[in-house]
Amino acid sequence: MSYKLPPLNALRAFEASARHLSFKRAADELCVTAGAVSQQVKSLETSMGLKLFRRLPRGLLLTAAGESYLPSISRAFHAISEATEGVASVLKGRQLRLGISPRLKKYPAIDGLRGQGEQLARLTLTDDLNRLLEGKLDALLRTSPQSPPGLHVDRIELQTSSGTPLPATLVTLPGLAGCREHRALLKRLRGA
Amino acid sequence: MSYKLPPLNALRAFEASARHLSFKRAADELCVTAGAVSQQVKSLETSMGLKLFRRLPRGLLLTAAGESYLPSISRAFHAISEATEGVASVLKGRQLRLGISPRLKKYPAIDGLRGQGEQLARLTLTDDLNRLLEGKLDALLRTSPQSPPGLHVDRIELQTSSGTPLPATLVTLPGLAGCREHRALLKRLRGA
DNA sequence: AAGCTTGACTTAGAATTTCTAAGCCATGAA
DNA sequence: TTCATGGCTTAGAAATTCTAAGTCAAGCTT
Numbered sequence: 001m002s003y004k005l006p007p008l009n010a011l012r013a014f015e016a017s018a019r020h021l022s023f024k025r026a027a028d029e030l031c032v033t034a035g036a037v038s039q040q041v042k043s044l045e046t047s048m049g050l051k052l053f054r055r056l057p058r059g060l061l062l063t064a065a066g067e068s069y070l071p072s073i074s075r076a077f078h079a080i081s082e083a084t085e086g087v088a089s090v091l092k093g094r095q096l097r098l099g100i101s102p103r104l105k106k107y108p109a110i111d112g113l114r115g116q117g118e119q120l121a122r123l124t125l126t127d128d129l130n131r132l133l134e135g136k137l138d139a140l141l142r143t144s145p146q147s148p149p150g151l152h153v154d155r156i157e158l159q160t161s162s163g164t165p166l167p168a169t170l171v172t173l174p175g176l177a178g179c180r181e182h183r184a185l186l187k188r189l190r191g192a
Numbered sequence: 193m194s195y196k197l198p199p200l201n202a203l204r205a206f207e208a209s210a211r212h213l214s215f216k217r218a219a220d221e222l223c224v225t226a227g228a229v230s231q232q233v234k235s236l237e238t239s240m241g242l243k244l245f246r247r248l249p250r251g252l253l254l255t256a257a258g259e260s261y262l263p264s265i266s267r268a269f270h271a272i273s274e275a276t277e278g279v280a281s282v283l284k285g286r287q288l289r290l291g292i293s294p295r296l297k298k299y300p301a302i303d304g305l306r307g308q309g310e311q312l313a314r315l316t317l318t319d320d321l322n323r324l325l326e327g328k329l330d331a332l333l334r335t336s337p338q339s340p341p342g343l344h345v346d347r348i349e350l351q352t353s354s355g356t357p358l359p360a361t362l363v364t365l366p367g368l369a370g371c372r373e374h375r376a377l378l379k380r381l382r383g384a
Numbered sequence: 385a386a387g388c389t390t391g392a393c394t395t396a397g398a399a400t401t402t403c404t405a406a407g408c409c410a411t412g413a414a
Numbered sequence: 415t416t417c418a419t420g421g422c423t424t425a426g427a428a429a430t431t432c433t434a435a436g437t438c439a440a441g442c443t444t
Contacts, residue, residue, distance in 0.1 A: 005269060006276050008200035009431085024391060036432050038393065048280035055392060057440045065279045072275035076268045077197060083264035084198050087257045088240040173241070181196075201402085216420060228403050230422065249411045250420060 006047055013040035014052060015077055018070045021060045031183050096181045099140040101127040104168060109158045109189060110141075121185055132171060139172040139182070141189070152177030156189050198239055205232035206244060207269055210262045213252045288373045291332040293319040296360060301350045301381060302333075313377055324363060331364040331374070333381070348381050 016026035017037055027034040045052055052066035062070065098121035104110055105125060113123065124137065129147070131137045145167070147153050152172040157165035170189065172182060208218035209229055219226040237244055244258035254262065290313035296302055297317060305315065316329065319336075323329045333348070337359070344364040349357035362381065364374060 004277070005204065005273055006280075008204065008272075011272070012197065012200065022391075023393095032431085033433055034391075035393080035395095035434085039431075042393095048276065050280060057438080058391060060392085069275060069279045072271055072278075076271045076275070079264055079268045079271070080198070080200075080203070081196055083261060083268070084240065085196065086264075087261045088198075088242060177239075214420080215422095224402085225404055226420075227405080227422080227424095231402075234422095247421060249409085252421085 006044055007040075010040040010044035010047070011073060012077070013037045014044050014066075015070070015073050017041055017053070017060065018062055018066060019074070021062070023060065031187060096121040096185060097124065097136070097138045098122065098185065099124050099126040099128070099131060099137045101125075101140075101142040103127070103143055104141060104158070104166075107158050107160055107166065113188065121181070129171070132173065139170055139185070141168055141170050143168055145169050147171045154186055156186070158189070198236055199232075202232040202236035202239070203265060204269070205229045206236050206258075207262070207265050209233055209245070209252065210254055210258060211266070213254070215252065288313040288377060289316065289330045290314065290377065291316050291318040291320070291323060291329045293317075293332075293334040295319070295335055296333060296350070296358075299350050299352055299358065305380065313373070321363070324365065331362055331377070333360055333362050335360055337361050346378055348378070350381070 013026065013030065013036075016029050017023050020026045020029070023034045023037045023041070027037045030037065041053065050065050051063050052069065054061040054063055098113075100110060100123055102125050113121065121139075124131075126137070127140070127142050127144075129140065132140050132151070141156075143166070145155075147169065154170040154172070156168045156170055158168050160166050168189075170186065205218065205222065205228075208221050209215055212218045212221070215226045215229045215233070219229045222229065233245065242257050243255050244261065246253040246255055290305075292302060292315055294317050305313065313331075318329070319332070319334050321332065324332050335358070337347075338361075346362040346364070348360045348362055350360050352358050360381075362378065
């Protein structure tokens, strides 16, 4: 017996947009551009054959259909989230616990993290891979490109004041690689 | 307030696989290959950092984690499905327009439909696939197992008075397959 | 009223994800 | 033993999704 389900990623875009009443803010939450969210929501509306939002020049309004749809969908996502955290304890923490090699602390990209990015990750000055392996940390940002097998690795170029970028490595627990917080962190380290 | 969600399409692959305890049958339900399902489930397991299935040479078993995970996920998908049908049902308020081959009209299972099932579907005696393709009908119950490509097909065993069941085929417009009314109809045709 | 800002939209093309196809391997059935 | 089943893996193809760039209308500010 098979359910009939709408496109789930589009549904997620709808849910976030409806909560924020803004494609822009939904996009930030989902770590994509507003255009992507707009497209997703439109594809959902097409697949359902009805409009979920009124588009105003400065923002969004839910249609009656959208308004009656939102609560059940939010509840369902909430339930999925709870259930997932219930079995996969790795994902429980709200913040990423990020270790930063002391050699890197002076760089402006890192200061960016300490400032407004403070809610992105809880920072600790350390270069000790064992803390990662023991589960005391979720990710570790270091200069050495090496890492034990089994861990997820991302290469990064940190912006320096001198202009020449400094290669660094973000080593992450496998269960966390690719999760929203991880993607947001990467984006900040690379982009800003 | 942002949820932490696993990859939703992978989650769907897990849900179907767990219900069927088989990647193969889940793949059939999702209309993809077993390899695709296998990959999706593996990616979910990786992202959660745990195993959801024991892979046996001939089939699947849920791990403890998988077993405790499944019910909530099924419930959530079910809720999404219901909510979606609630706002978007093409059929909202309407009945399924069901064509029935004249060769089948005498069978008791069909009489059951005519009686109390009258609110389940509006019946027409016909075996003409063109009426379906033209959108004059939503579904067609017939003895011939054939159907043009693109239509959804369900195999059915009709109960006869003689005791030997009669194979029949329910051909449905693709947009309607799996909707609430369709499921209810199938259930009645099969169950009662 | 002109100019700036915001936040929606559209589109092409790029990037990423997901699927298929094909072959492999272990088990159980004939 | 040999076949059928149903897992798995992989490369490459196909499809989806994202970004980037540009447009438009409305509400500020001056």
